[in-house]
Amino acid sequence: MSEIKGLFKNMPKLVIGDLIANLPIVQGGMGVGISLSSLATAVANEGGIGVISAVGIGMDEQDFVKNSREANKRAFRNEIRKAKEQTSGIIGVNIMVAISDYKEIVKVAVEEGADIIFSGAGLPMELPNLVGKKSKTKLVPIVSSARAARIILKRWIEKYDCVPDAFVLEGPMAGGHLGFKKEQIFDSNYSLERLVPEVINEVKKYEIKYNINIPIIVGGGIYSGEDIYKFINMGASGVQMGTRFVATYECDASMEFKQSYIDCKEEDIVIIKSPVGLPGRAIRNKFLDDVKNNLKEPFNCPFKCIRTCDYKKSPYCISLALFNAKKGNLKDGFVFAGQNAYKISELLSVKKLVESLKAEYSLGYN
Numbered sequence: 477m478s479e480i481k482g483l484f485k486n487m488p489k490l491v492i493g494d495l496i497a498n499l500p501i502v503q504g505g506m507g508v509g510i511s512l513s514s515l516a517t518a519v520a521n522e523g524g525i526g527v528i529s530a531v532g533i534g535m536d537e538q539d540f541v542k543n544s545r546e547a548n549k550r551a552f553r554n555e556i557r558k559a560k561e562q563t564s565g566i567i568g569v570n571i572m573v574a575i576s577d578y579k580e581i582v583k584v585a586v587e588e589g590a591d592i593i594f595s596g597a598g599l600p601m602e603l604p605n606l607v608g609k610k611s612k613t614k615l616v617p618i619v620s621s622a623r624a625a626r627i628i629l630k631r632w633i634e635k636y637d638c639v640p641d642a643f644v645l646e647g648p649m650a651g652g653h654l655g656f657k658k659e660q661i662f663d664s665n666y667s668l669e670r671l672v673p674e675v676i677n678e679v680k681k682y683e684i685k686y687n688i689n690i691p692i693i694v695g696g697g698i699y700s701g702e703d704i705y706k707f708i709n710m711g712a713s714g715v716q717m718g719t720r721f722v723a724t725y726e727c728d729a730s731m732e733f734k735q736s737y738i739d740c741k742e743e744d745i746v747i748i749k750s751p752v753g754l755p756g757r758a759i760r761n762k763f764l765d766d767v768k769n770n771l772k773e774p775f776n777c778p779f780k781c782i783r784t785c786d787y788k789k790s791p792y793c794i795s796l797a798l799f800n801a802k803k804g805n806l807k808d809g810f811v812f813a814g815q816n817a818y819k820i821s822e823l824l825s826v827k828k829l830v831e832s833l834k835a836e837y838s839l840g841y842n
């Protein structure tokens with residue numbers, strides 16, 4: 477079929493400094509163990525940005541209980557190396573500010589030449605200092621408000637004489653931990669559509685003042701190519717998508733984990749109070765029902781892996797619960813998912829998913 481000029485539109489490229497992604501799609505980093513080298517490589521090979529999630533990555537290592545920090549570093553290093561061997565595309569990493577071994581894990585990312593560090597679940601105030609001026613690794617904070625973007629910009633300029641290479645703006649419909657209060661999640665004042673112009677306008681002030689370009693990548697509930705089209709049209713330079721990439725063959729989670737995406741209904745997508753002190757979005761199951769009904773006992777934390785985790789009061793270990801789910805043991809765990817996970821009805825290859833997003837995007841133009 478020949479393309480009629482002006483009627484069909486291709487997705488724009490996403491440019492972050494000297495990195496150029498042919499697709500403006502960042503695969504959101506997903507822990508524990510959901511986005512590792514397999515998924516990240518598949519996305520990078522299609523022209524998007526593949527992202528390895530660092531949180532709890534060493535839990536599959538034999539010595540994790542005794543030596544969790546070393547296990548995390550080793551597993552993280554291996555996954556970055558594996559991904560880099562399998563693609564010439566762009567490989568990023570996602571490192572939550574709240575993890576206890578943040579500094580060491582950032583160091584491994586830089587040593588292994590990760591193309592981008594995405595860092596949220598807290599404000600990455602010290603990140604430029606940890607990475608150092610000589611590194612080529614791009615630094616991309618994940619924020620949920622214009623205020624957070626402003627705080628980071630001010631601090632990085634004042635203290636380190638630099639600015640982020642891009643921002644990810646994650647709205648309240650995302651899966652996993654959310655940067656919103658419970659009552660804000662379904663309040664239209666905090667919708668992604670509201671937040672996008674606010675963040676773009678805030679960042680624009682700095683772009684003009686310093687004559688630089690800071691792309692804004694937006695995510696949280698983005699499902700179709702039409703959604704991508706809408707947000708690119710609003711001024712976003714790219715999108716971050718998590719949920720859609722879980723339902724792919726290449727995703728690093730177990731089949732049971734993926735199957736819960738296929739099986740869930742809209743009413744199964746719930747907001748939970750996570751032990752780490754943030755609300756989170758997940759698929760309801762017996763494990764979460766038991767937590768809600770106070771049927772779980774407080775436990776003795778062996779890892780202290782998340783600084784903000786109130787493990788003395790928490791009825792379960794979130795890292796262990798997420799790791800169990802990744803491995804397919806949903807009796808002792810649960811699945812994080814975005815608000816639109818219920819729309820998923822089948823597994824696709826990353827290639828097929830990207831093809832369908834491209835096709836929908838081109839039609840969204842009309």
Ligand SMILES: Cc1cc2nc3c(=O)[nH]c(=O)nc-3n(C[C@H](O)[C@H](O)[C@H](O)COP(=O)(O)O)c2cc1C
Pocket residue numbers: 503504505506507508510529530531570572596597618646649650651652653695696697698716717718719720811812813814815816
């Ligand atoms: C299973 C799952 C695990 C996630 N883990 C992380 C994580 O470790 N770090 C992080 O910054 N975001 C995490 N997220 C958020 C995603 O990176 C992404 O921003 C979000 O899922 C986008 O919304 P969507 O799922 O509606 O596309 C997770 C999301 C899901 C669904």
